[in-house]
Amino acid sequence: MVSLQRLVVMASGKLKLPASVSILALFGFVLLSLQLMSTATQESSALSELYSWLLVINTLGSIILLALVAFNAYSLVRELRKKEAGSRLTLRMISLFVLLALAPAATVFYFSVQFLHRGIDSWFNVEIDRAMDDALELSQSALAQRMNWHIKQTRQIAERLEGKSETLMALELGAITIETGAIEAAVFSGRGHILASSSINPADILPNLPDEQVWLQLKQNKQYFAFDPGEDDEMLVRVILPIERNQNRFLQMFYPIPARMTDLADSIEFAFIRYQEMTFLRNSLKTSFSLLLLLVLLLSLFAAIWIAFISIRAIVAPVRELVKGTQAVAEGDYRRQLPVMTQDDLGFLVESFNQMTRRIARASEETRAAGLEVENQRAYLETILANLTAGVISFDADCRIRTANQAAYRILRIPVSHFVGENLASLAHTHGELDDVLTAIQRLLEQADDIWEQRIVFLGNNGRQELLCRGTPLFSQHGERTGAVVVFDDVTDLIQAQKNAAWGEVARRLAHEIKNPLTPIQLSAERLQHKLSKELPESSQEFLAKATRTIVQQVEAMKRMVDDFSEYARPSKRQVEKLNLIDLIQQVTALYPPSDVNFRFNVASHHVIVEADPVSIRQVLHNLIKNAQEASVGQPCCIDIKVAKAVRNNNDYNNADYVEFSVYDNGSGLNGEQIETIFEPYVTSKAKGTGLGLAIVKKIVEEHGGAIWADTSYNAGAGFVIQLPVFEFGTDE
Amino acid sequence: MPDCAKPLSAWFWVSLLLVFLAWAGRAHGENYQARIIDVQARTNGTSLSIGASLDYRLSPTAREAVLKGIPLTWHVDVQLRKPGLLWDTIVFRQILPVRLKFHALLNQYEVLTPQGQEEMFLTLNAAIHYMSSLHDWVRIDNSLLTDDLVLALKIRFNREKLPVPLRPFSYLDAQWFLSSDWLSWPLAN
Numbered sequence: 001m002v003s004l005q006r007l008v009v010m011a012s013g014k015l016k017l018p019a020s021v022s023i024l025a026l027f028g029f030v031l032l033s034l035q036l037m038s039t040a041t042q043e044s045s046a047l048s049e050l051y052s053w054l055l056v057i058n059t060l061g062s063i064i065l066l067a068l069v070a071f072n073a074y075s076l077v078r079e080l081r082k083k084e085a086g087s088r089l090t091l092r093m094i095s096l097f098v099l100l101a102l103a104p105a106a107t108v109f110y111f112s113v114q115f116l117h118r119g120i121d122s123w124f125n126v127e128i129d130r131a132m133d134d135a136l137e138l139s140q141s142a143l144a145q146r147m148n149w150h151i152k153q154t155r156q157i158a159e160r161l162e163g164k165s166e167t168l169m170a171l172e173l174g175a176i177t178i179e180t181g182a183i184e185a186a187v188f189s190g191r192g193h194i195l196a197s198s199s200i201n202p203a204d205i206l207p208n209l210p211d212e213q214v215w216l217q218l219k220q221n222k223q224y225f226a227f228d229p230g231e232d233d234e235m236l237v238r239v240i241l242p243i244e245r246n247q248n249r250f251l252q253m254f255y256p257i258p259a260r261m262t263d264l265a266d267s268i269e270f271a272f273i274r275y276q277e278m279t280f281l282r283n284s285l286k287t288s289f290s291l292l293l294l295l296v297l298l299l300s301l302f303a304a305i306w307i308a309f310i311s312i313r314a315i316v317a318p319v320r321e322l323v324k325g326t327q328a329v330a331e332g333d334y335r336r337q338l339p340v341m342t343q344d345d346l347g348f349l350v351e352s353f354n355q356m357t358r359r360i361a362r363a364s365e366e367t368r369a370a371g372l373e374v375e376n377q378r379a380y381l382e383t384i385l386a387n388l389t390a391g392v393i394s395f396d397a398d399c400r401i402r403t404a405n406q407a408a409y410r411i412l413r414i415p416v417s418h419f420v421g422e423n424l425a426s427l428a429h430t431h432g433e434l435d436d437v438l439t440a441i442q443r444l445l446e447q448a449d450d451i452w453e454q455r456i457v458f459l460g461n462n463g464r465q466e467l468l469c470r471g472t473p474l475f476s477q478h479g480e481r482t483g484a485v486v487v488f489d490d491v492t493d494l495i496q497a498q499k500n501a502a503w504g505e506v507a508r509r510l511a512h513e514i515k516n517p518l519t520p521i522q523l524s525a526e527r528l529q530h531k532l533s534k535e536l537p538e539s540s541q542e543f544l545a546k547a548t549r550t551i552v553q554q555v556e557a558m559k560r561m562v563d564d565f566s567e568y569a570r571p572s573k574r575q576v577e578k579l580n581l582i583d584l585i586q587q588v589t590a591l592y593p594p595s596d597v598n599f600r601f602n603v604a605s606h607h608v609i610v611e612a613d614p615v616s617i618r619q620v621l622h623n624l625i626k627n628a629q630e631a632s633v634g635q636p637c638c639i640d641i642k643v644a645k646a647v648r649n650n651n652d653y654n655n656a657d658y659v660e661f662s663v664y665d666n667g668s669g670l671n672g673e674q675i676e677t678i679f680e681p682y683v684t685s686k687a688k689g690t691g692l693g694l695a696i697v698k699k700i701v702e703e704h705g706g707a708i709w710a711d712t713s714y715n716a717g718a719g720f721v722i723q724l725p726v727f728e729f730g731t732d733e
Numbered sequence: 734m735p736d737c738a739k740p741l742s743a744w745f746w747v748s749l750l751l752v753f754l755a756w757a758g759r760a761h762g763e764n765y766q767a768r769i770i771d772v773q774a775r776t777n778g779t780s781l782s783i784g785a786s787l788d789y790r791l792s793p794t795a796r797e798a799v800l801k802g803i804p805l806t807w808h809v810d811v812q813l814r815k816p817g818l819l820w821d822t823i824v825f826r827q828i829l830p831v832r833l834k835f836h837a838l839l840n841q842y843e844v845l846t847p848q849g850q851e852e853m854f855l856t857l858n859a860a861i862h863y864m865s866s867l868h869d870w871v872r873i874d875n876s877l878l879t880d881d882l883v884l885a886l887k888i889r890f891n892r893e894k895l896p897v898p899l900r901p902f903s904y905l906d907a908q909w910f911l912s913s914d915w916l917s918w919p920l921a922n
Binding site for chain 2: 040140
């Protein structure tokens with residue numbers, strides 16, 4: 001692309017004439033035109049005839065140059081309005097140039113006009129005017145005196161010829177011509193017929209007869225005298241007088257004026273006429289030369305301004321490209337390369353700009369790649385963090401939440417990431433069930449200056465939960481605290497599993513260590529009864545029977561207890577099948593007569609299919625119902641059973657994957673301590689209970705992938721909530 | 734559209750028109766144009782002789798210029814045209830130069846005729862009167878003549894013969910509008 005631009009520039013450069021040639025040609029044309037005009041102002045010049053045309057040509061040239069300047073100025077104004085690159089620099093340079101060119105030119109023009117006018121005025125003054133008039137009058141007087149003398153001379157000749165015949169006249173005219181120094185003498189009649197003539201030039205056969213104008217004046221004035229032009233700029237005095245009074249014959253004499261006198265008179269007349277002409281043209285001269293000077297000024301100035309436009313545009317062109325390139329870089333285009341038009345300083349600047357953009361482009365590419373790598377790493381870390389089973393929440397220096405992963409939502413069951421910018425105290429305010437754990441973490445965050453670890457037990461909506469929290473304060477390079485990270489994990493199941501395992505081991509050992517001796521103990525006691533009852537006195541027999549019965553009963557009780565433990569510790573051998581949970585619940589509850597237990601159902605659907613072992617689920621229901629019956633001693637037992645869709649694992653309601661059935665009784669209920677340990681073995685409030693019923697229930701539920709907890713929000717008795725994975729949850733429509 | 738590209742306002746053009754009309758009216762009001770009074774055409778068997786009565790009128794400026802020794806030159810343009818659809822074809826053309834000049838030394842006016850003769854006159858009126866008659870100086874061969882021809886005359890004042898400083902202004906000043914209009918009529922008349 002860049003090479004293509006260069007190619008275009010080179011091609012256009014070849015097609016166009018260099019600016020310097022155009023400028024030289026224009027200046028040459030302007031100078032030639034002005035020189036021709038200057039020459040044409042001289043009257044003697046051959047170009048004088050072309051003065052008007054040259055004036056028109058120069059005026060047109062000025063107008064064309066003015067139009068070019070105006071067009072360039074208009075283009076510049078448009079560029080300025082569009083805020084095009086380099087336009088302001090062009091305007092500044094053009095303004096400076098015009099100012100620098102116009103100021104001296106206008107000054108020179110003003111003073112030139114002033115000098116010109118004063119110079120022209122100095123040509124004229126009263127003395128010269130009077131001297132010219134006097135000189136002309138002197139010449140005219142001299143000529144008039146000469147004329148008068150020749151008139152008198154002619155009159156004497158006319159008197160001498162009066163009354164003579166034409167023949168005598170012809171004879172005398174020759175002598176008269178020689179005597180008077182005339183060049184021609186002639187006598188003609190009143191009708192213009194030549195009667196006699198004489199000339200000093202033998203070639204002149206016919207005399208020069210008067211024309212109509214002369215005849216007219218002759219008839220009016222009875223005489224005629226005038227200066228006539230002769231040959232070779234010679235001046236003649238022509239005198240015509242009547243010979244007789246009846247004017248039938250006229251004498252015409254041509255007298256020459258001396259050459260010296262003619263030359264002097266011509267010189268004086270030429271000077272006088274020239275002076276008069278200049279006087280007449282005085283104002284015209286001033287105006288004409290002023291206009292000429294103005295034309296020269298305008299032609300030169302417009303040409304200079306136009307050339308300034310061309311030159312400055314050529315100078316500014318690289319700057320314009322640089323500005324465009326800079327704008328492109330500012331907009332993020334680091335690949336912009338500018339054409340190098342000249343090899344001067346600006347060309348060097350453009351080349352440097354190109355190098356700079358290349359480096360910036362390279363650096364930008366590297367930065368972008370590095371940023372991409374960092375982004376990938378961040379995304380990778382976020383993915384890892386999001387998929388961690390442990391909840392991670394980061395805090396800023398003011399213990400406000402910055403980030404939280406998906407596991408935090410899963411463990412705490414609140415969208416922690418929606419509370420970015422808030423502290424845990426405000427979170428606890430809106431989620432009361434988490435008040436204990438959030439307050440504890442907040443306190444640890446504020447107080448701990450080092451890594452801390454703590455187990456926090458709290459009673460959430462899903463029952464008792466135990467979190468293992470680890471906090472790490474974060475510090476900047478300068479040692480300032482910038483925040484903290486808290487990692488926590490729900491270890492409730494783990495702890496419970498450990499407890500279950502421990503209790504299983506205890507049960508297994510009990511079964512092994514205790515159950516085996518029980519049978520011999522029972523048999524031995526029965527044998528003692530059988531052997532000694534006949535040998536002992538009657539009073540002792542009764543005591544023996546009573547003791548033996550007590551031993552057997554206790555052994556039986558211990559056997560049941562051991563069986564229960566065996567049952568609790570025995571690995572599950574479930575036969576899982578798809579069954580309708582609602583049908584199963586109704587089958588179990590049907591076994592209890594309404595007189596003993598009053599069941600109330602609140603079922604969202606009658607078609608709830610679960611994959612479970614029906615025997616185990618029956619046992620769960622029986623245990624819960626028995627517990628309710630035992631807790632309701634002395635009053636009618638009422639049990640509410642609710643079945644509804646449950647949402648776990650952050651699914652939405654439509655994709656609910658659990659069924660939740662709850663059992664609520666109207667018994668004595670559970671206190672806080674019982675709630676925490678109710679599902680542990682050997683925890684019971686009953687006199688005869690083994691404390692394994694709810695532990696087994698919990699075990700069965702967890703073996704089915706579900707969960708059970710005591711509903712702490714229920715205060716009218718005890719309430720247990722069981723969630724099981726559902727295979728199909730129908731709708732009752 | 735930029736402001737500078739807007740057309741000039743109507744007021745500007747109206748003002749320009751008024752100035753032009755005033756200038757034209759001034760030129761028309763002080764009319765010193767030469768006039769062609771009469772034209773005579775006589776045939777003598779072989780050629781057509783053209784005579785005319787002309788009226789040269791000098792403006793005060795022109796009259797002063799003559800007195801200051803500036804020669805004035807007119808060209809009497811005689812044409813024989815053949816009318817065409819778009820333009821006329823010039824069949825015959827003759828230009829007769831006439832020059833009027835003042836001789837300060839002799840205090841006389843000189844008229845230089847088309848034949849190159851210098852005629853001297855004591856008064857300006859006499860000189861102009863002499864110039865006013867076209868003395869059969871134009872002769873057109875009969876072979877060129879047809880009935881559809883048009884004879885056209887014009888007295889053209891030659892400004893280019895004026896002194897150089899006066900020439901530009903003579904094209905602008907009505908005092909120097911000394912030429913006549915074209916006068917033409919069918920030769921058949």
